[in-house]
Amino acid sequence: MTLDFSETARYIQADILDSFDEELEMEYDDARLDGLLADLGEEVPKGIDRRLYFRELLRLQGELVKLQDWVVSQKLKVVVLFEGRDAAGKGGAIKRITQRLNPRVCRVAALTAPSERERTQWYFQRYVSHLPAAGEMVLFDRSWYNRAGVERVMGFCNDEEYEEFFRTVPEFEKMLVRSGIILIKYWFSITDDEQYRRFLMRIHDPLKQWKLSPMDLESRRRWEDYTRAKEEMLTRSHTDVAPWWIVEADDKKRARLNCIHHLLEQIPRGDTETPQVVLPEREYNANYLRAPVPREMVVPPVY
Template sequence: MSERSPPPSAYENLLRDEFLDNLDEELEMELDDARLDALAAEPASGDTDRRSYFRELLRLQSELVKLQDWVVEHKLKVVVLFEGRDAAGKGGAIKRITQRLNPRVCRVAALPAPSDRERTQWYFQRYIAHLPAGGEIVLFDRSWYNRAGVERVMGFCNDDEYEEFFRSVPEFERMLIRSGIVLIKYWFSITDDEQNRRFLARIHDPLKQWKLSPMDLESRRRWEAYTKAKELMLERTHIAEAPWWIVEAVDKKRARLNCIHHLLAQIPYRDIEREPVHLPERVHHADYLRNPVPPEMFVPAVY
Protein backbone atom coordinates (compact mmCIF):
# COMPACT_ATOMS: atom_id res chain seq x y z
CA MET A 1 0.00 0.00 0.00
CA SER A 2 1.56 3.28 -1.09
CA GLU A 3 2.00 6.07 1.42
CA ARG A 4 0.08 9.26 0.84
CA SER A 5 2.06 12.49 0.54
CA PRO A 6 1.47 14.79 3.49
CA PRO A 7 -0.68 17.85 2.75
CA PRO A 8 1.30 20.98 1.91
CA SER A 9 2.16 23.12 4.89
CA ALA A 10 1.18 26.76 5.18
CA TYR A 11 4.81 27.66 4.49
CA GLU A 12 4.86 25.56 1.31
CA ASN A 13 1.63 27.22 0.16
CA LEU A 14 3.17 30.61 0.89
CA LEU A 15 6.23 29.86 -1.23
CA ARG A 16 4.04 28.49 -4.02
CA ASP A 17 1.88 31.62 -4.06
CA GLU A 18 4.95 33.84 -4.16
CA PHE A 19 6.47 31.75 -6.96
CA LEU A 20 3.31 32.09 -9.03
CA ASP A 21 3.25 35.83 -8.41
CA ASN A 22 6.90 36.10 -9.45
CA LEU A 23 6.09 34.10 -12.57
CA ASP A 24 3.19 36.42 -13.33
CA GLU A 25 5.48 39.42 -12.95
CA GLU A 26 7.99 37.93 -15.36
CA LEU A 27 5.25 37.18 -17.89
CA GLU A 28 3.85 40.69 -17.55
CA MET A 29 7.27 42.16 -18.22
CA GLU A 30 7.52 40.18 -21.44
CA LEU A 31 6.64 42.23 -24.49
CA ASP A 32 6.18 39.03 -26.49
CA ASP A 33 2.47 39.04 -27.22
CA ALA A 34 2.59 35.44 -28.33
CA ARG A 35 3.53 34.33 -24.84
CA LEU A 36 0.73 36.37 -23.34
CA ASP A 37 -1.72 34.90 -25.83
CA ALA A 38 -0.54 31.42 -24.90
CA LEU A 39 -1.00 32.21 -21.24
CA ALA A 40 -4.53 33.40 -21.87
CA ALA A 41 -5.39 29.90 -23.10
CA GLU A 42 -4.36 28.29 -19.80
CA PRO A 43 -6.95 27.27 -17.20
CA ALA A 44 -7.75 29.96 -14.68
CA SER A 45 -6.19 29.65 -11.21
CA GLY A 46 -5.52 31.71 -8.10
CA ASP A 47 -7.53 34.41 -6.39
CA THR A 48 -7.84 36.46 -9.55
CA ASP A 49 -8.55 34.75 -12.86
CA ARG A 50 -5.16 35.03 -14.56
CA ARG A 51 -6.60 35.21 -18.06
CA SER A 52 -8.90 38.06 -17.12
CA TYR A 53 -6.11 39.76 -15.21
CA PHE A 54 -3.70 39.77 -18.15
CA ARG A 55 -6.35 40.84 -20.62
CA GLU A 56 -7.50 43.69 -18.40
CA LEU A 57 -3.96 44.75 -17.53
CA LEU A 58 -3.04 45.02 -21.21
CA ARG A 59 -6.24 46.93 -21.95
CA LEU A 60 -5.60 49.40 -19.14
CA GLN A 61 -1.97 49.80 -20.18
CA SER A 62 -3.08 50.66 -23.71
CA GLU A 63 -5.28 53.35 -22.15
CA LEU A 64 -2.29 54.61 -20.16
CA VAL A 65 -0.45 55.08 -23.46
CA LYS A 66 -3.35 57.20 -24.70
CA LEU A 67 -3.26 59.19 -21.46
CA GLN A 68 0.47 59.70 -21.91
CA ASP A 69 -0.09 61.07 -25.44
CA TRP A 70 -2.75 63.43 -24.08
CA VAL A 71 -0.45 64.66 -21.31
CA VAL A 72 2.31 65.37 -23.84
CA GLU A 73 -0.01 67.02 -26.37
CA HIS A 74 -1.58 69.35 -23.80
CA LYS A 75 1.55 69.89 -21.68
CA LEU A 76 -0.15 68.63 -18.53
CA LYS A 77 1.80 68.26 -15.29
CA VAL A 78 0.77 65.17 -13.33
CA VAL A 79 1.96 64.06 -9.88
CA VAL A 80 0.81 60.78 -8.36
CA LEU A 81 1.76 59.90 -4.78
CA PHE A 82 1.94 56.25 -3.69
CA GLU A 83 1.90 55.74 0.05
CA GLY A 84 1.24 52.74 2.27
CA ARG A 85 2.88 50.33 4.66
CA ASP A 86 6.00 48.40 3.74
CA ALA A 87 5.12 45.52 1.38
CA ALA A 88 1.73 47.04 0.57
CA GLY A 89 2.31 46.70 -3.18
CA LYS A 90 3.10 50.28 -4.14
CA GLY A 91 6.13 49.29 -6.21
CA GLY A 92 4.21 46.59 -8.07
CA ALA A 93 1.49 49.05 -9.06
CA ILE A 94 4.04 51.64 -10.16
CA LYS A 95 5.84 49.03 -12.23
CA ARG A 96 2.63 48.16 -14.11
CA ILE A 97 1.83 51.82 -14.74
CA THR A 98 5.26 52.62 -16.17
CA GLN A 99 5.76 49.28 -17.93
CA ARG A 100 4.77 50.42 -21.42
CA LEU A 101 5.17 54.18 -21.09
CA ASN A 102 7.96 56.43 -22.30
CA PRO A 103 10.40 56.93 -19.39
CA ARG A 104 11.09 60.44 -20.65
CA VAL A 105 7.41 61.25 -20.07
CA CYS A 106 6.55 59.11 -17.06
CA ARG A 107 9.25 58.76 -14.42
CA VAL A 108 9.47 57.52 -10.86
CA ALA A 109 10.82 59.55 -7.93
CA ALA A 110 11.94 57.31 -5.07
CA LEU A 111 14.02 59.51 -2.81
CA PRO A 112 16.48 58.06 -0.30
CA ALA A 113 16.79 59.25 3.28
CA PRO A 114 17.69 62.96 3.37
CA SER A 115 21.35 63.93 3.52
CA ASP A 116 22.78 66.07 6.30
CA ARG A 117 22.46 69.10 4.03
CA GLU A 118 18.86 68.29 3.07
CA ARG A 119 17.89 68.00 6.72
CA THR A 120 18.69 71.70 7.13
CA GLN A 121 16.54 72.72 4.13
CA TRP A 122 12.88 73.60 4.04
CA TYR A 123 11.23 70.20 4.39
CA PHE A 124 9.55 70.20 0.95
CA GLN A 125 12.60 71.54 -0.87
CA ARG A 126 14.12 68.25 -1.99
CA TYR A 127 10.79 67.08 -3.43
CA ILE A 128 10.30 70.21 -5.52
CA ALA A 129 13.27 69.33 -7.76
CA HIS A 130 11.37 66.23 -8.91
CA LEU A 131 8.10 67.92 -9.84
CA PRO A 132 7.09 67.65 -13.51
CA ALA A 133 7.36 70.16 -16.31
CA GLY A 134 4.64 70.40 -18.95
CA GLY A 135 4.07 67.07 -20.67
CA GLU A 136 5.40 64.95 -17.80
CA ILE A 137 4.05 62.48 -15.24
CA VAL A 138 5.92 61.86 -11.99
CA LEU A 139 5.08 58.93 -9.73
CA PHE A 140 6.37 59.37 -6.18
CA ASP A 141 7.19 56.02 -4.56
CA ARG A 142 6.74 57.52 -1.10
CA SER A 143 6.69 61.27 -0.84
CA TRP A 144 6.68 64.22 1.55
CA TYR A 145 4.27 62.16 3.66
CA ASN A 146 7.32 60.38 5.07
CA ARG A 147 7.17 63.00 7.81
CA ALA A 148 3.68 61.90 8.84
CA GLY A 149 4.66 58.22 8.77
CA VAL A 150 8.13 56.80 9.20
CA GLU A 151 9.68 60.01 10.55
CA ARG A 152 6.99 60.35 13.21
CA VAL A 153 6.96 56.69 14.25
CA MET A 154 10.76 56.28 14.25
CA GLY A 155 11.42 59.59 15.99
CA PHE A 156 13.24 61.25 13.08
CA CYS A 157 11.34 64.50 13.61
CA ASN A 158 10.29 66.34 16.74
CA ASP A 159 6.78 67.41 17.74
CA ASP A 160 7.19 70.95 16.40
CA GLU A 161 8.37 69.69 12.99
CA TYR A 162 5.50 67.22 12.91
CA GLU A 163 2.88 69.87 13.64
CA GLU A 164 4.46 72.30 11.18
CA PHE A 165 4.17 69.63 8.49
CA PHE A 166 0.43 69.37 9.02
CA ARG A 167 0.08 73.16 8.94
CA SER A 168 2.13 73.42 5.75
CA VAL A 169 1.14 70.44 3.62
CA PRO A 170 -2.42 71.55 2.75
CA GLU A 171 -1.15 74.94 1.58
CA PHE A 172 1.80 73.34 -0.20
CA GLU A 173 -0.52 71.03 -2.13
CA ARG A 174 -2.97 73.82 -2.90
CA MET A 175 -0.02 75.81 -4.25
CA LEU A 176 0.95 72.92 -6.52
CA ILE A 177 -2.61 72.67 -7.82
CA ARG A 178 -2.85 76.43 -8.41
CA SER A 179 0.34 76.15 -10.46
CA GLY A 180 -1.42 73.72 -12.80
CA ILE A 181 -0.24 70.40 -11.36
CA VAL A 182 -2.72 67.53 -11.27
CA LEU A 183 -2.12 65.91 -7.85
CA ILE A 184 -3.45 62.42 -7.06
CA LYS A 185 -2.76 60.65 -3.73
CA TYR A 186 -3.09 56.90 -3.15
CA TRP A 187 -2.81 54.95 0.09
CA PHE A 188 -2.31 51.19 -0.38
CA SER A 189 -4.05 49.37 2.46
CA ILE A 190 -3.21 45.85 3.64
CA THR A 191 -4.04 43.87 6.76
CA ASP A 192 -1.74 42.97 9.64
CA ASP A 193 -1.76 39.30 8.57
CA GLU A 194 -1.05 40.11 4.94
CA GLN A 195 1.98 42.26 5.74
CA ASN A 196 3.30 39.49 7.98
CA ARG A 197 2.83 36.99 5.15
CA ARG A 198 4.63 39.18 2.62
CA PHE A 199 7.51 39.84 4.99
CA LEU A 200 7.95 36.10 5.56
CA ALA A 201 7.94 35.52 1.82
CA ARG A 202 10.67 38.13 1.35
CA ILE A 203 12.78 36.63 4.11
CA HIS A 204 12.75 33.24 2.38
CA ASP A 205 13.14 34.55 -1.18
CA PRO A 206 16.77 35.39 -2.09
CA LEU A 207 15.54 37.50 -5.02
CA LYS A 208 13.51 39.73 -2.69
CA GLN A 209 15.55 39.84 0.51
CA TRP A 210 17.05 43.15 -0.61
CA LYS A 211 13.60 44.69 -0.13
CA LEU A 212 13.80 44.13 3.62
CA SER A 213 15.72 46.86 5.40
CA PRO A 214 16.19 47.11 9.18
CA MET A 215 13.64 49.93 9.05
CA ASP A 216 11.11 47.60 7.39
CA LEU A 217 11.58 45.00 10.09
CA GLU A 218 11.17 47.60 12.83
CA SER A 219 8.01 48.86 11.14
CA ARG A 220 6.56 45.38 11.54
CA ARG A 221 7.06 45.56 15.29
CA ARG A 222 5.45 49.01 15.41
CA TRP A 223 2.33 48.13 13.42
CA GLU A 224 -0.02 49.88 15.85
CA ALA A 225 2.06 53.06 15.96
CA TYR A 226 2.00 53.19 12.16
CA THR A 227 -1.76 52.66 12.21
CA LYS A 228 -2.27 55.65 14.52
CA ALA A 229 0.07 57.80 12.40
CA LYS A 230 -1.74 56.79 9.21
CA GLU A 231 -5.17 57.56 10.63
CA LEU A 232 -4.09 61.00 11.80
CA MET A 233 -2.38 61.70 8.47
CA LEU A 234 -5.48 60.84 6.46
CA GLU A 235 -7.67 62.88 8.79
CA ARG A 236 -5.52 66.01 8.63
CA THR A 237 -4.45 65.97 4.97
CA HIS A 238 -7.59 64.74 3.19
CA ILE A 239 -8.50 68.06 1.56
CA ALA A 240 -11.05 68.79 -1.15
CA GLU A 241 -8.38 69.97 -3.59
CA ALA A 242 -6.22 66.85 -3.08
CA PRO A 243 -8.17 64.01 -1.48
CA TRP A 244 -6.74 60.65 -0.47
CA TRP A 245 -7.83 57.54 -2.34
CA ILE A 246 -7.59 54.20 -0.52
CA VAL A 247 -6.58 51.15 -2.57
CA GLU A 248 -7.56 47.83 -1.00
CA ALA A 249 -4.32 45.95 -1.66
CA VAL A 250 -4.53 42.52 -0.01
CA ASP A 251 -5.05 41.05 -3.49
CA LYS A 252 -2.10 42.45 -5.45
CA LYS A 253 -3.58 41.94 -8.89
CA ARG A 254 -6.94 43.50 -8.12
CA ALA A 255 -5.14 46.40 -6.42
CA ARG A 256 -3.08 47.09 -9.55
CA LEU A 257 -6.08 46.98 -11.85
CA ASN A 258 -8.25 49.10 -9.55
CA CYS A 259 -5.52 51.70 -9.10
CA ILE A 260 -4.81 52.04 -12.83
CA HIS A 261 -8.53 52.16 -13.66
CA HIS A 262 -9.05 54.90 -11.09
CA LEU A 263 -6.00 56.86 -12.23
CA LEU A 264 -7.28 56.89 -15.80
CA ALA A 265 -10.60 58.31 -14.60
CA GLN A 266 -8.91 61.27 -12.85
CA ILE A 267 -7.71 62.93 -16.05
CA PRO A 268 -10.17 63.37 -18.94
CA TYR A 269 -8.35 62.34 -22.10
CA ARG A 270 -9.09 61.37 -25.68
CA ASP A 271 -7.21 59.74 -28.52
CA ILE A 272 -4.65 61.96 -30.19
CA GLU A 273 -4.88 61.73 -33.96
CA ARG A 274 -1.51 61.26 -35.59
CA GLU A 275 -0.23 61.10 -39.11
CA PRO A 276 0.37 57.54 -40.32
CA VAL A 277 3.97 56.42 -39.82
CA HIS A 278 5.77 55.13 -42.91
CA LEU A 279 9.13 53.43 -42.71
CA PRO A 280 11.48 55.06 -45.26
CA GLU A 281 13.52 52.99 -47.68
CA ARG A 282 17.08 52.45 -46.53
CA VAL A 283 19.73 54.18 -48.61
CA HIS A 284 22.21 51.78 -50.22
CA HIS A 285 25.67 52.77 -51.44
CA ALA A 286 27.55 50.44 -53.74
CA ASP A 287 30.92 51.39 -52.22
CA TYR A 288 29.86 50.72 -48.60
CA LEU A 289 31.60 47.80 -46.91
CA ARG A 290 30.91 46.88 -43.31
CA ASN A 291 34.02 46.64 -41.16
CA PRO A 292 34.64 43.21 -39.63
CA VAL A 293 34.17 42.84 -35.88
CA PRO A 294 36.93 40.93 -34.03
CA PRO A 295 35.54 37.67 -32.58
CA GLU A 296 36.85 38.47 -29.09
CA MET A 297 34.48 41.47 -28.89
CA PHE A 298 31.37 39.30 -28.95
CA VAL A 299 29.61 38.25 -25.78
CA PRO A 300 29.94 34.44 -25.46
CA ALA A 301 26.84 32.64 -26.74
CA VAL A 302 26.24 30.65 -23.56
CA TYR A 303 22.49 30.27 -24.24
Protein backbone atom coordinates in the same frame (compact mmCIF):
# COMPACT_ATOMS: atom_id res chain seq x y z
CA MET B 1 15.10 45.08 -49.39
CA THR B 2 12.00 42.98 -50.10
CA LEU B 3 10.24 41.03 -47.35
CA ASP B 4 7.54 38.44 -47.76
CA PHE B 5 4.37 39.89 -46.20
CA SER B 6 3.43 36.71 -44.34
CA GLU B 7 6.96 36.45 -42.97
CA THR B 8 6.82 40.09 -41.80
CA ALA B 9 3.44 39.51 -40.14
CA ARG B 10 4.81 36.49 -38.28
CA TYR B 11 7.84 38.52 -37.19
CA ILE B 12 5.65 41.35 -35.87
CA GLN B 13 3.40 38.90 -34.02
CA ALA B 14 6.43 37.21 -32.42
CA ASP B 15 7.83 40.59 -31.40
CA ILE B 16 4.54 41.58 -29.75
CA LEU B 17 4.48 38.30 -27.83
CA ASP B 18 8.08 38.95 -26.72
CA SER B 19 6.98 42.31 -25.33
CA PHE B 20 4.65 40.46 -22.94
CA ASP B 21 7.49 38.44 -21.50
CA GLU B 22 8.32 40.92 -18.74
CA GLU B 23 4.80 40.73 -17.35
CA LEU B 24 4.84 36.94 -17.69
CA GLU B 25 8.11 36.82 -15.75
CA MET B 26 6.56 38.85 -12.94
CA GLU B 27 3.48 36.63 -13.02
CA TYR B 28 5.62 33.51 -12.72
CA ASP B 29 7.36 35.19 -9.81
CA ASP B 30 4.00 35.69 -8.07
CA ALA B 31 3.19 32.01 -8.62
CA ARG B 32 6.62 31.02 -7.26
CA LEU B 33 6.01 33.09 -4.12
CA ASP B 34 2.58 31.48 -3.67
CA GLY B 35 4.32 28.10 -3.72
CA LEU B 36 6.85 29.29 -1.17
CA LEU B 37 4.06 30.49 1.10
CA ALA B 38 2.31 27.11 0.84
CA ASP B 39 5.58 25.34 1.71
CA LEU B 40 5.77 27.43 4.88
CA GLY B 41 2.34 26.17 5.91
CA GLU B 42 0.60 29.50 5.27
CA GLU B 43 -2.75 29.78 3.54
CA VAL B 44 -2.51 31.25 0.04
CA PRO B 45 -5.48 33.61 -0.52
CA LYS B 46 -7.40 32.98 -3.73
CA GLY B 47 -6.77 35.76 -6.21
CA ILE B 48 -8.25 36.98 -9.46
CA ASP B 49 -8.32 34.60 -12.44
CA ARG B 50 -5.00 34.92 -14.28
CA ARG B 51 -6.51 35.18 -17.75
CA LEU B 52 -8.85 37.94 -16.64
CA TYR B 53 -5.96 39.71 -14.93
CA PHE B 54 -3.77 39.65 -18.04
CA ARG B 55 -6.59 40.68 -20.34
CA GLU B 56 -7.53 43.66 -18.19
CA LEU B 57 -3.95 44.66 -17.43
CA LEU B 58 -3.00 44.81 -21.10
CA ARG B 59 -6.19 46.71 -21.94
CA LEU B 60 -5.54 49.24 -19.16
CA GLN B 61 -1.92 49.62 -20.19
CA GLY B 62 -3.15 50.45 -23.68
CA GLU B 63 -5.30 53.20 -22.15
CA LEU B 64 -2.27 54.44 -20.20
CA VAL B 65 -0.41 54.87 -23.50
CA LYS B 66 -3.31 57.00 -24.77
CA LEU B 67 -3.21 58.98 -21.52
CA GLN B 68 0.51 59.55 -22.03
CA ASP B 69 -0.13 60.91 -25.53
CA TRP B 70 -2.83 63.21 -24.12
CA VAL B 71 -0.53 64.49 -21.35
CA VAL B 72 2.12 65.33 -23.93
CA SER B 73 -0.26 66.91 -26.45
CA GLN B 74 -2.04 69.03 -23.83
CA LYS B 75 1.17 69.81 -21.89
CA LEU B 76 -0.35 68.54 -18.66
CA LYS B 77 1.60 68.18 -15.41
CA VAL B 78 0.64 65.10 -13.40
CA VAL B 79 1.85 64.02 -9.95
CA VAL B 80 0.76 60.72 -8.41
CA LEU B 81 1.73 59.83 -4.83
CA PHE B 82 1.95 56.20 -3.71
CA GLU B 83 1.93 55.68 0.04
CA GLY B 84 1.27 52.68 2.24
CA ARG B 85 2.87 50.28 4.67
CA ASP B 86 5.97 48.32 3.79
CA ALA B 87 5.12 45.44 1.39
CA ALA B 88 1.75 46.98 0.53
CA GLY B 89 2.37 46.64 -3.22
CA LYS B 90 3.16 50.22 -4.18
CA GLY B 91 6.20 49.25 -6.23
CA GLY B 92 4.33 46.53 -8.13
CA ALA B 93 1.57 48.96 -9.10
CA ILE B 94 4.08 51.61 -10.19
CA LYS B 95 5.93 49.02 -12.27
CA ARG B 96 2.74 48.05 -14.14
CA ILE B 97 1.83 51.69 -14.77
CA THR B 98 5.22 52.63 -16.18
CA GLN B 99 5.91 49.30 -17.93
CA ARG B 100 4.85 50.40 -21.43
CA LEU B 101 5.25 54.17 -21.11
CA ASN B 102 8.01 56.47 -22.31
CA PRO B 103 10.37 57.09 -19.34
CA ARG B 104 10.98 60.59 -20.67
CA VAL B 105 7.28 61.32 -20.15
CA CYS B 106 6.45 59.17 -17.11
CA ARG B 107 9.20 58.87 -14.51
CA VAL B 108 9.44 57.57 -10.96
CA ALA B 109 10.78 59.57 -8.01
CA ALA B 110 11.90 57.31 -5.17
CA LEU B 111 13.94 59.48 -2.83
CA THR B 112 16.38 58.06 -0.32
CA ALA B 113 16.82 59.35 3.23
CA PRO B 114 17.70 63.07 3.26
CA SER B 115 21.35 64.08 3.38
CA GLU B 116 22.77 66.27 6.12
CA ARG B 117 22.42 69.28 3.81
CA GLU B 118 18.83 68.42 2.88
CA ARG B 119 17.90 68.18 6.56
CA THR B 120 18.72 71.89 6.92
CA GLN B 121 16.50 72.88 3.96
CA TRP B 122 12.80 73.63 3.87
CA TYR B 123 11.23 70.20 4.28
CA PHE B 124 9.46 70.19 0.88
CA GLN B 125 12.46 71.55 -1.04
CA ARG B 126 13.96 68.25 -2.15
CA TYR B 127 10.59 67.08 -3.49
CA VAL B 128 10.00 70.26 -5.50
CA SER B 129 12.98 69.54 -7.77
CA HIS B 130 11.26 66.33 -8.92
CA LEU B 131 7.96 67.94 -9.91
CA PRO B 132 6.97 67.64 -13.59
CA ALA B 133 7.32 70.14 -16.39
CA ALA B 134 4.58 70.44 -19.02
CA GLY B 135 3.91 67.13 -20.74
CA GLU B 136 5.27 64.98 -17.91
CA MET B 137 3.97 62.57 -15.27
CA VAL B 138 5.86 61.88 -12.04
CA LEU B 139 5.01 58.93 -9.78
CA PHE B 140 6.34 59.34 -6.23
CA ASP B 141 7.19 56.00 -4.61
CA ARG B 142 6.71 57.48 -1.13
CA SER B 143 6.59 61.24 -0.87
CA TRP B 144 6.59 64.21 1.47
CA TYR B 145 4.21 62.18 3.63
CA ASN B 146 7.28 60.39 5.02
CA ARG B 147 7.15 63.03 7.74
CA ALA B 148 3.65 61.93 8.76
CA GLY B 149 4.61 58.24 8.68
CA VAL B 150 8.05 56.79 9.17
CA GLU B 151 9.60 60.00 10.55
CA ARG B 152 6.84 60.36 13.11
CA VAL B 153 6.86 56.71 14.21
CA MET B 154 10.65 56.31 14.28
CA GLY B 155 11.30 59.65 15.96
CA PHE B 156 13.17 61.21 13.02
CA CYS B 157 11.27 64.47 13.50
CA ASN B 158 10.19 66.31 16.65
CA ASP B 159 6.68 67.40 17.60
CA GLU B 160 7.23 70.93 16.31
CA GLU B 161 8.39 69.71 12.89
CA TYR B 162 5.47 67.27 12.76
CA GLU B 163 2.89 69.97 13.50
CA GLU B 164 4.53 72.36 11.05
CA PHE B 165 4.20 69.70 8.35
CA PHE B 166 0.43 69.51 8.81
CA ARG B 167 0.15 73.29 8.86
CA THR B 168 2.09 73.51 5.61
CA VAL B 169 1.04 70.48 3.54
CA PRO B 170 -2.51 71.68 2.71
CA GLU B 171 -1.14 75.03 1.51
CA PHE B 172 1.72 73.36 -0.34
CA GLU B 173 -0.68 71.07 -2.22
CA LYS B 174 -3.03 73.97 -2.97
CA MET B 175 -0.06 75.80 -4.52
CA LEU B 176 0.73 72.75 -6.67
CA VAL B 177 -2.85 72.51 -7.91
CA ARG B 178 -3.10 76.28 -8.53
CA SER B 179 0.09 76.04 -10.60
CA GLY B 180 -1.68 73.58 -12.92
CA ILE B 181 -0.46 70.28 -11.49
CA ILE B 182 -2.93 67.40 -11.37
CA LEU B 183 -2.28 65.84 -7.94
CA ILE B 184 -3.52 62.34 -7.11
CA LYS B 185 -2.76 60.61 -3.78
CA TYR B 186 -3.07 56.85 -3.17
CA TRP B 187 -2.79 54.93 0.09
CA PHE B 188 -2.29 51.17 -0.40
CA SER B 189 -4.03 49.44 2.49
CA ILE B 190 -3.19 45.90 3.63
CA THR B 191 -4.18 43.92 6.70
CA ASP B 192 -1.92 42.79 9.52
CA ASP B 193 -2.09 39.17 8.31
CA GLU B 194 -1.25 40.05 4.72
CA GLN B 195 1.81 42.10 5.66
CA TYR B 196 2.96 39.19 7.85
CA ARG B 197 2.67 36.81 4.88
CA ARG B 198 4.55 39.14 2.55
CA PHE B 199 7.35 39.72 5.04
CA LEU B 200 7.57 35.98 5.58
CA MET B 201 8.01 35.42 1.85
CA ARG B 202 10.75 38.04 1.67
CA ILE B 203 12.62 36.43 4.56
CA HIS B 204 12.57 33.00 2.88
CA ASP B 205 13.06 34.13 -0.72
CA PRO B 206 16.70 34.85 -1.66
CA LEU B 207 15.53 36.95 -4.63
CA LYS B 208 13.49 39.24 -2.37
CA GLN B 209 15.59 39.46 0.78
CA TRP B 210 17.18 42.70 -0.38
CA LYS B 211 13.77 44.33 0.05
CA LEU B 212 13.87 43.77 3.81
CA SER B 213 15.69 46.44 5.79
CA PRO B 214 16.01 46.83 9.56
CA MET B 215 13.48 49.67 9.22
CA ASP B 216 10.99 47.27 7.61
CA LEU B 217 11.35 44.81 10.47
CA GLU B 218 10.90 47.59 13.01
CA SER B 219 7.80 48.79 11.16
CA ARG B 220 6.36 45.31 11.59
CA ARG B 221 6.87 45.49 15.35
CA ARG B 222 5.29 48.95 15.47
CA TRP B 223 2.20 48.06 13.43
CA GLU B 224 -0.15 49.89 15.80
CA ASP B 225 2.03 53.02 15.90
CA TYR B 226 1.94 53.13 12.10
CA THR B 227 -1.82 52.65 12.16
CA ARG B 228 -2.28 55.65 14.45
CA ALA B 229 0.09 57.74 12.32
CA LYS B 230 -1.76 56.73 9.12
CA GLU B 231 -5.16 57.59 10.60
CA GLU B 232 -3.96 61.03 11.71
CA MET B 233 -2.33 61.64 8.35
CA LEU B 234 -5.48 60.80 6.41
CA THR B 235 -7.63 62.90 8.73
CA ARG B 236 -5.42 65.98 8.61
CA SER B 237 -4.39 65.97 4.94
CA HIS B 238 -7.53 64.76 3.14
CA THR B 239 -8.82 67.94 1.47
CA ASP B 240 -11.20 68.85 -1.32
CA VAL B 241 -8.25 70.10 -3.37
CA ALA B 242 -6.04 67.02 -2.75
CA PRO B 243 -8.09 64.07 -1.48
CA TRP B 244 -6.70 60.69 -0.51
CA TRP B 245 -7.81 57.54 -2.34
CA ILE B 246 -7.60 54.20 -0.54
CA VAL B 247 -6.56 51.15 -2.59
CA GLU B 248 -7.50 47.87 -0.89
CA ALA B 249 -4.34 45.90 -1.61
CA ASP B 250 -4.53 42.48 0.07
CA ASP B 251 -4.99 41.05 -3.45
CA LYS B 252 -2.05 42.53 -5.37
CA LYS B 253 -3.47 41.90 -8.83
CA ARG B 254 -6.86 43.43 -8.09
CA ALA B 255 -5.12 46.36 -6.41
CA ARG B 256 -3.06 47.04 -9.54
CA LEU B 257 -6.07 46.89 -11.84
CA ASN B 258 -8.24 49.02 -9.56
CA CYS B 259 -5.53 51.63 -9.12
CA ILE B 260 -4.82 51.94 -12.85
CA HIS B 261 -8.53 52.05 -13.70
CA HIS B 262 -9.09 54.79 -11.11
CA LEU B 263 -6.04 56.77 -12.24
CA LEU B 264 -7.33 56.79 -15.82
CA GLU B 265 -10.66 58.19 -14.59
CA GLN B 266 -8.98 61.08 -12.77
CA ILE B 267 -7.66 62.70 -15.95
CA PRO B 268 -10.37 63.34 -18.55
CA ARG B 269 -8.90 63.04 -22.01
CA GLY B 270 -9.83 63.26 -25.64
CA ASP B 271 -8.46 61.61 -28.74
CA THR B 272 -4.93 62.42 -29.81
CA GLU B 273 -4.15 62.39 -33.49
CA THR B 274 -1.20 60.15 -34.24
CA PRO B 275 0.56 60.91 -37.53
CA GLN B 276 0.99 57.97 -39.85
CA VAL B 277 4.55 56.70 -39.80
CA VAL B 278 6.11 55.91 -43.17
CA LEU B 279 9.36 53.98 -43.10
CA PRO B 280 11.84 55.68 -45.47
CA GLU B 281 13.65 53.70 -48.13
CA ARG B 282 17.02 52.41 -47.02
CA GLU B 283 19.94 54.00 -48.89
CA TYR B 284 22.57 51.74 -50.45
CA ASN B 285 26.05 52.87 -51.45
CA ALA B 286 28.04 50.64 -53.76
CA ASN B 287 31.38 51.75 -52.25
CA TYR B 288 30.40 50.95 -48.65
CA LEU B 289 31.98 47.84 -47.11
CA ARG B 290 31.06 46.84 -43.59
CA ALA B 291 34.12 46.31 -41.37
CA PRO B 292 34.40 42.87 -39.75
CA VAL B 293 33.83 42.61 -35.97
CA PRO B 294 36.74 40.94 -34.10
CA ARG B 295 35.51 37.69 -32.56
CA GLU B 296 37.06 38.55 -29.19
CA MET B 297 34.64 41.48 -28.92
CA VAL B 298 31.53 39.31 -29.29
CA VAL B 299 29.63 38.23 -26.17
CA PRO B 300 29.81 34.41 -25.98
CA PRO B 301 26.53 32.80 -27.15
CA VAL B 302 25.99 30.76 -23.96
CA TYR B 303 22.22 30.48 -24.63
